[in-house]
Amino acid sequence: MSEQIEQALSRKYEAGFVSDIESETFAAGLDEEVIRKISAMKNEPEWLLEWRLKAFESWQKMEEPEWAHLHYPKIDYQAISYYSAPKSMKDKPKSLDEVDPELLRTYEKLGIPLYEQQMLAGVAVDAVFDSVSVVTTFREKLEEAGVIFCPISEAVHRFPELVKKYLGTVVPRSDNYFAALNSAVFTDGSFVYIPKGVRSPMELSTYFRINEQNTGQFERTLIVADEGSYVSYLEGCTAPQRDENQLHAAVVELVALDNAKIKYSTVQNWYPGDENGKGGIYNFVTKRGICHTNAHISWTQVETGSAITWKYPSCILKGDNSVGEFYSVALARGKQQADTGTKMIHLGKNTKSTIISKGISAGDANNAYRGLVQMGPNSDGARNFTQCDSLLIGDQCGAHTFPYIESRNPSAIVEHEATTSKVSDEQLFLCQQRGLDAEKAVSMIVNGFCKEVFKELPMEFAVEAGKLLEISLEGSVG
Amino acid sequence: MLKIHNLHAKVEDKTILKGLSLEIKPGEVHAIMGPNGAGKSTLGYVLSGRDGYEVIDGQVELKGKDLLELETEERAREGLFLAFQYPVEIPGVSNMEFMKESVNAMREARGEEPLSAAEFLKKAKEACKQVHLPLDFLKRGVNEGFSGGEKKRNEIMQMILLEPSLCILDESDSGLDIDALQVVADGVNSQRSPERSFIVVTHYQRLLDYIKPDFVHILADGKIVKSGDASLALEVEKEGYAWLGGKAQEADA
Numbered sequence: 177m178s179e180q181i182e183q184a185l186s187r188k189y190e191a192g193f194v195s196d197i198e199s200e201t202f203a204a205g206l207d208e209e210v211i212r213k214i215s216a217m218k219n220e221p222e223w224l225l226e227w228r229l230k231a232f233e234s235w236q237k238m239e240e241p242e243w244a245h246l247h248y249p250k251i252d253y254q255a256i257s258y259y260s261a262p263k264s265m266k267d268k269p270k271s272l273d274e275v276d277p278e279l280l281r282t283y284e285k286l287g288i289p290l291y292e293q294q295m296l297a298g299v300a301v302d303a304v305f306d307s308v309s310v311v312t313t314f315r316e317k318l319e320e321a322g323v324i325f326c327p328i329s330e331a332v333h334r335f336p337e338l339v340k341k342y343l344g345t346v347v348p349r350s351d352n353y354f355a356a357l358n359s360a361v362f363t364d365g366s367f368v369y370i371p372k373g374v375r376s377p378m379e380l381s382t383y384f385r386i387n388e389q390n391t392g393q394f395e396r397t398l399i400v401a402d403e404g405s406y407v408s409y410l411e412g413c414t415a416p417q418r419d420e421n422q423l424h425a426a427v428v429e430l431v432a433l434d435n436a437k438i439k440y441s442t443v444q445n446w447y448p449g450d451e452n453g454k455g456g457i458y459n460f461v462t463k464r465g466i467c468h469t470n471a472h473i474s475w476t477q478v479e480t481g482s483a484i485t486w487k488y489p490s491c492i493l494k495g496d497n498s499v500g501e502f503y504s505v506a507l508a509r510g511k512q513q514a515d516t517g518t519k520m521i522h523l524g525k526n527t528k529s530t531i532i533s534k535g536i537s538a539g540d541a542n543n544a545y546r547g548l549v550q551m552g553p554n555s556d557g558a559r560n561f562t563q564c565d566s567l568l569i570g571d572q573c574g575a576h577t578f579p580y581i582e583s584r585n586p587s588a589i590v591e592h593e594a595t596t597s598k599v600s601d602e603q604l605f606l607c608q609q610r611g612l613d614a615e616k617a618v619s620m621i622v623n624g625f626c627k628e629v630f631k632e633l634p635m636e637f638a639v640e641a642g643k644l645l646e647i648s649l650e651g652s653v654g
Numbered sequence: 655m656l657k658i659h660n661l662h663a664k665v666e667d668k669t670i671l672k673g674l675s676l677e678i679k680p681g682e683v684h685a686i687m688g689p690n691g692a693g694k695s696t697l698g699y700v701l702s703g704r705d706g707y708e709v710i711d712g713q714v715e716l717k718g719k720d721l722l723e724l725e726t727e728e729r730a731r732e733g734l735f736l737a738f739q740y741p742v743e744i745p746g747v748s749n750m751e752f753m754k755e756s757v758n759a760m761r762e763a764r765g766e767e768p769l770s771a772a773e774f775l776k777k778a779k780e781a782c783k784q785v786h787l788p789l790d791f792l793k794r795g796v797n798e799g800f801s802g803g804e805k806k807r808n809e810i811m812q813m814i815l816l817e818p819s820l821c822i823l824d825e826s827d828s829g830l831d832i833d834a835l836q837v838v839a840d841g842v843n844s845q846r847s848p849e850r851s852f853i854v855v856t857h858y859q860r861l862l863d864y865i866k867p868d869f870v871h872i873l874a875d876g877k878i879v880k881s882g883d884a885s886l887a888l889e890v891e892k893e894g895y896a897w898l899g900g901k902a903q904e905a906d907a
């Protein structure tokens with residue numbers, strides 16, 4: 177297998193594998209035919225088509241989950257188009273002048289450079305990004321180290337053995353309703369492979385991913401860190417992203433082989449909808465990692481966007497001495513609803529997990545933490561520490577905590593701490609008495625509340641995340 | 655500097671200040687004493703514009719401006735500083751970060767450039783040393799887990815950094831050990847200048863041995879009932895406030 181990888185790597189990076197079939201957008205609706213068409217569009221091998229079809233079969237037998245602390249109108253899955261071609265140049269805005277000024281204002285506040293603004297807003301500019309030399313340097317460095325980072329649709333062709341070996345091993349095809357749907361219809365996403373003993377020379381950011389456009393609403397990511405390797409992966413960006421597709425159901429699978437470490441950071445800022453929540457994104461994500469012996473997976477997420485977020489990045493601590501971590505900030509304001517948390521499944525001996533969850537609710541928002549800590553019969557000496565803090569801004573919002581603990585090993589230790597606090601009048605007054613206006617004060621208090629999570633983020637990301645919270649909270653005091 | 659005329663203020667329908675008048679000239683130190691619940695802290699809150707403290711009558715001028723017209727943060731930027739009787743914690747926000755934002759907000763209001771991180775750090779370290787707090791207090795969360803005395807010293811450190819023109823110290827001496835009392839007093843004395851005035855609220859004449867006031871006022875039942883020089887504090891120390899009882903009621907009737 178490794179020979180095959182080497183071969184592929186020694187090949188020059190070509191744009192070759194993207195299908196040449198005339199782009200088109202499928203009519204709404206989902207059946208076997210649609211899945212066959214998606215697979216054909218991407219020139220997929222037979223096994224993958226089979227895989228998709230089996231996923232579809234399971235999905236049809238499943239019920240949409242209703243247990244989350246969320247309320248939304250029933251989704252009509254037959255009213256969605258499952259493949260949309262990239263917007264042609266002529267349908268896109270010609271310049272930033274044609275873009276929603278509100279969106280631009282936010283970009284400016286975040287200090288996003290002009291060419292990136294154009295890219296984010298979907299302005300028709302030819303390959304702005306690819307022409308930038310940092311991307312080229314970035315690719316060269318990764319190739320040198322033997323790190324594979326490419327669209328998963330490309331990996332299916334270039335590294336079929338790897339993809340076949342790991343795809344669906346962490347999040348099985350029929351894991352849950354949304355994962356099954358994703359498995360049936362996923363369009364693209366990232367594939368990462370870090371060879372044995374290699375430390376990725378830089379943080380891998382979706383931002384740099386080639387063919388960034390149109391990964392679509394059903395994104396699929398697979399990251400494999402071979403023995404003793406290390407990678408830090410950044411997903412998303414702080415700029416608000418809009419998408420015509422309301423339903424998003426992504427799947428992320430992480431495989432950390434013996435002694436490997438994967439650090440996965442997300443900043444999610446999908447459009448939350450207007451003040452009534454209209455037009456906001458529904459974000460149903462399945463993220464899970466498996467840790468082999470001595471391996472370490474760390475999830476860090478900052479969730480500020482979407483109308484609805486349903487997301488539980490989880491770790492299966494299979495190998496002895498493996499470590500799982502979950503650091504999360506979830507902000508919900510206005511009509512936003514967030515139901516997030518994690519699952520830590522301790523199977524191996526002396527496995528350790530840490531959960532730090534910070535939920536912030538403002539306006540009418542509802543924020544729920546749902547966490548499961550499971551200690552298997554063989555998890556001798558396993559430990560979990562969970563800290564779950566909620567911060568309320570105003571008195572119309574809510575915070576809910578649902579910790580589930582299942583221990584089948586008497587030597588395992590589970591600790592849980594939970595607090596709920598408010599941004600108090602005293603704190604606001606102190607800040608204002610020191611010359612800060614109310615908005616600045618709230619954002620500072622909130623940032624302080626999130627500190628333990630922010631410090632887990634890569635530096636620039638942490639600064640941006642802080643700014644993002646500040647902007648997201650605008651207008652929530654007064 | 656400050657002119658308060660016939661100030662009436664209420665909190666949640668309870669009238670607490672009932673016709674308070676006071677004038678403070680630049681460079682002066684005024685001590686305010688008075689029984690618990692007299693309205694001393696309330697005066698500080700009303701002057702600094704705390705939400706929920708409503709002025710029902712009277713006027714207040716700070717450096718010739720109508721203070722009551724201004725928002726809380728605007729008053730602060732005009733140079734009004736309140737050292738809290740009970741400083742509140744802001745977990746996770748470092749003292750350093752907090753004070754830098756604060757100092758720069760004041761500078762911005764004065765049309766000055768913000769201080770760079772390095773410039774600020776230098777000033778902050780000096781102020782920190784001046785109130786005898788170890789430097790790691792700059793990194794700790796605002797008042798987070800500070801002892802009572804440390805909180806008070808932290809307030810004085812903020813005062814030193816912000817260089818306000820009117821400082822209201824609300825019982826900055828209570829709960830301090832004898833050395834800390836000296837530190838706080840030294841901090842205040844180091845800031846005394848012909849342009850800066852102080853209102854020092856205290857229950858103990860002892861503080862006034864260190865910070866020599868130009869005037870001492872007794873606040874009872876929402877009004878200044880007696881004013882004098884430093885010797886008035888000695889009198890209070892000896893006799894308490896029992897003598898007030900009748901007087902305050904008389905004034906009320």
Ligand SMILES: Nc1ncnc2c1ncn2[C@@H]1O[C@H](COP(=O)(O)OP(=O)(O)OP(=O)(O)O)[C@@H](O)[C@H]1O
Pocket residue numbers: 665666668670688689690691692693694695696697739
């Ligand atoms: N929010 C409030 N609601 C009702 N009463 C209040 C409120 N805040 C203050 N008071 C009352 O106003 C009065 C004055 O309080 P204040 O804190 O100003 O007293 P003080 O002179 O500072 O007393 P101390 O010496 O104990 O610090 C007290 O009787 C207090 O109970």
Ligand SMILES: [Mg+2]
Pocket residue numbers: 694695696739824
């Ligand atoms: Mg008081």
